[in-house]
Amino acid sequence: MSTVAAPAPPVRKKTPRLRSRTEGVGRLAALLLSPTFLVLGLVVGYPILSAIRLSFYGQPGVDPETGFVQEGQPFVGLDNYTAMFTGGEGSRFLNALGNTTFFTIVTVLLETVIGVAMALVMHKAFFGRSLIRASILVPWAIPTAISGLLWNFAFQADGVVNAFFVPGDPILWTTDAWQAKVAVIVADVWKTAPFIGLLVLAGLQVIPAEVYEAAKVDGASPWKTFWRITLPLVKPALVVAVLFRVLDVLRMFDLPYTLIGAGKQSVETVSMFSFEQAIKFNNYGLASAYALALFVYTAVVAYVFVKVLGADVIGARAGRK
């Protein structure tokens, strides 16, 4: 992935005059950036604060005499948070969290392997290369909701998947059981492996040819060349691609929703559960609590990625060297 390197800050001997000049620059920078911070505050800060506030409120009760819903939302303190781990709602939430984690690990692993393979194919110079590149990207260009519906047709009891790949009794892919998980994984890998392929291809293209020539002269096998040269050099791009995919899968919603259906617990993700609570049950407090839990979970995963794997999301390293 090509990163635009920010110009390195001038490192000079620190003199009093210079320091005051950089201070002035800092103030100007803050001023120039303030509209950005304002927008970020509105579109990032406000929803988060609003969700935190909402998560302390419950659903209004119903007056047993008149049947009318009582006015105002009652303050319930931490009830929405304890409900995550207790009772029926709790087991559904933990199940959703488990599904989300399972999908993230399995799909991203498969996508990485297939995506890298695709990139290697696309990188080779051969006849019709641009056609292959374009066709590999087609699944990624289809909106997820549409590909969910397409796969839903394919996975029906009398659909093409059963007709071609399942001998004997048809497998009921869209029923609420383990096979629904398989269906979601297949559809997700089909759709987003090209995304990883695309980013890795960009990484491959900046590896200079001399490195490979040197390896050839030294008599390295293709296998060794891949592990010792290609992979390390493409790693910065690959890690960023994987991080994006992880963040994406953690909030997966549309694919299981359109492919399998709402309310099926074998494929229910935290986003789907939160959506059901908010939009279907009008229980915004509980939905906010779930969304916040997912937010924290995602933030932790992203942090670990940046720290442990050194994902260079914003080109910081390029600027530092």
Place this chain on the structure above:
Amino acid sequence: MRQRRVIAAAGAVVLVLGLAACGGSDDSSSTSTGKLEGVGPIKFASGKDTSRNRQKQVAAWNQAHPDQQVTLVELPEKADEQRQRMVQNAQTKSAEFGVINLDVVWTAEFAANKWVEQLPEGDFGLDSFLPATVETAKYFDKLYAVPLNSDGGLLYYRKDLLDKVGAKPPTTWAEMKTVCDQVLKLPEAKGSACYAGQFDKYEGLTVNFSEGVNSAGGEVVNDQGKVDVNTDAAKKGLGFMVDGFKSGLIPKKALTFKEEEGRRAFQAGELIFHRQWPYQYSLANATDGTSKVAGKFAVAPLPGLDGAGVSTLGGHNLAVSSFTKNKKTAVDFIKFITSEEQQRLDLEATSQAPTVASLYDDAALIKKFPYLPTLKASIETAKKRPAAVKYQEVSTAIQEAAYGAISGTSTPDDALKNLQSELENLTKK
């Protein structure tokens, strides 16, 4: 640098939060139990107008009332999405919609939240309506809507095959099984299965489960509004479906059937009996090659445990939004579109079941829609689904219990026991 990374990570997940945050609503409902006054243009929010007849009806009204123009707002085809649009409009107290077209099961939620106006019972000629349909428009004994369409379940059966073995359409589940045993021995019935309804995990399963329970003499929620589903009768009702899947009476793949999947199977000749709404009648009779059973089937009332079964009531009601200015126009428009004359035109154009009783006895209409007398019988004895404010949660709990039992992950006894306690929780608050 670190700070910017954190911001980047935060930005990546903010979409998730936006989901919950956008629902931020203070549910302080307006106290406008005002009079139904105000004349002027209104908007009529209704599901997708697939037959284009709704537009014609609106045009007819507009021609007669140039100063009270009605604009049709077509909502998505899916019921859940229609409800979302209407709920969101009500929560923001938007004056956009004047008349809203509610599914019968939403009446309680909209009335309890005071999103729709209470209506005077004497004004709409409700005496001429099928009483069961009027019940769906009431909440705590007060009228909040006027029935526009009704719907009831019918038993579609392969008349050609039943005639061959000399069988009559069954009135009980046991008879249905006996008839199937005979019919399935016929060479023409090779590869067919006996029975299917709507068994995927969605609203249709709530309908089919309720029909099973009611047809066995049980109830989900009784007359006093108490949950009473952990009973022998309910066990027999659910047991019919569970045993059906176990014995192969109901094909395994019916677990994926919504209305359309089932219709395709019936039209392909894969089913002897099919529980379905009236809309399938004309489609399965199409002679353009899409249906293999055109002219080979008929309809009968749903079978039950010891006698005729009980259908679950479907349909749509029209209500006046609490937030519109022109409520008198809204009421007058509802009177116009639910009149016998308009319902007749609508039935002819869309084959949607009307709510005016006399239309079911009209000879000319029966000639065109031979299922009308059976449908009338079905609707007259039909039961409505629980009128709960939290209907969506109630229905979800029912689906969870019924799906667990028919897919074999829980026993009917456990499923009903859990359902009883869950429904008690949902209706007590």
